[in-house]
Amino acid sequence: MKRPSTWGKDFPIANGERQSPIDIVTSAAEYDSDVQGSNALSTNYTPESEVKLVNNGHSIMCQITKKGVLTGGPLGKDEYRLEQFHLHWGAEDGRGSEHTVDGKMYASELHLVHWNASKYSSFADAVQKPDGLAVLGIFITPGVACNQFKVISDNCGKLKTSGAEMTVDTTLDPTLLLPSNTSDYWTYLGSLTTPPLFESVTWIVFKEPVEYSKEQLLALRNLVDSDGNHMQDNYRPPAALKQRKVKKTFT
């Protein structure tokens, strides 16, 4: 994939009104009380009985086969189905996340991608609809190892090149990839952060980061992309906020 600065030519929506990622200016975010209580954000994931991993040339992706559901919070009455998760990261710990918080970049960002199963028939059908997708963004910071992520990081060596796929014969519970606090998040209307950049994503970015070990981050940086280079810095820089408001669920 070519550099983000070149995307505007092939994908004019790159300069659209609701592009992602964004810099989250915490002081400008508006507290939203009605995403609490009974309609708090809720995940109901079924653990995968085997794990399908793909090096798709610009990230490492886990394709979900079990029924996993995200509801509540900013999603109204709709039920969003977990489709896949993948990550973005830097060449070093000081950069790599797509969203930033008051200009701070994290080392990596995990995206759990869901599609609106209440209104659409598949991910492909939902991906171009303004209320089609919901993505959970989880910031990653260097620290202790994340045990559930070992299923991915321990297999990156076998997924080195673009197009490589494998099925790992082990279980994986996506719930264990989430931060302990899933009540505090920012949410706003945005887009896919890679081409085709469709403006179809309700973003939910958790305030609390998750720790991965240095080794787990190094495993990501040793992957090879579709250009045959080390897969690093596969993050899009923040786009203009334009006429949008970021909501927050915490004071």
Ligand SMILES: CCCCCOc1ccc(S(N)(=O)=O)cc1
């Ligand atoms: C028409 C098929 C589209 C394939 C691309 O799907 C994507 C692309 C980006 C994201 S992200 N980084 O915004 O979570 C999620 C899903």
Ligand SMILES: [Zn+2]
């Ligand atoms: Zn992503």
